[in-house]
Amino acid sequence: MRDNGIEPTIIEYLKNVPTVKELESLSLKLKMRPAEFIRKGEADFKDNNVKEILNDDSDLFKAMNQFPKIIERPIVVKDKKAVMGRPPENVLDLL
Numbered sequence: 033m034r035d036n037g038i039e040p041t042i043i044e045y046l047k048n049v050p051t052v053k054e055l056e057s058l059s060l061k062l063k064m065r066p067a068e069f070i071r072k073g074e075a076d077f078k079d080n081n082v083k084e085i086l087n088d089d090s091d092l093f094k095a096m097n098q099f100p101k102i103i104e105r106p107i108v109v110k111d112k113k114a115v116m117g118r119p120p121e122n123v124l125d126l127l
Contacts, residue, residue, distance in 0.1 A: 036127050049100045055093045058107065061114035066092040069104040069116065077102045 043050075050058065059066055067086045071077060076099040085091040096103050106117035110126040117123055 045100050045103060045105070049097060050103070052093045052097050055096050055103075058109070058114060059089075059093075061109060061112060062107065062116070065089055066096060069107065070096065071102050071104050074099075074102045 055066065059069075062069060066089055070082070070086075070092070072083070077083070080095070080099055082092070082095050082099070082102060085095060104116060104118075108115055108117050108123050108126060113126060115122045115125055
């Protein structure tokens with residue numbers, strides 16, 4: 033992004049945990065259900081039986097708020113759109 037003259041705003045999600053409403057908004061911007069941007073290999077995912085609620089978006093948003101390490105990252109947001117930052121080339125879709 034910086035190579036294209038755009039200075040990103042970095043949100044440290046572990047210090048400023050997204051609210052359930054913010055996660056719902058992010059889901060809409062990504063055009064993904066929450067199960068699609070969750071880290072299934074993360075210890076918090078495994079240790080807290082999050083797998084059991086993968087089909088319940090409401091409960092999954094709550095779990096993402098409670099255990100923010102399970103949120104996939106980075107996520108890049110611009111206006112009303114968002115993309116996963118992996119691979120980095122995805123970010124070019126927003127520019």
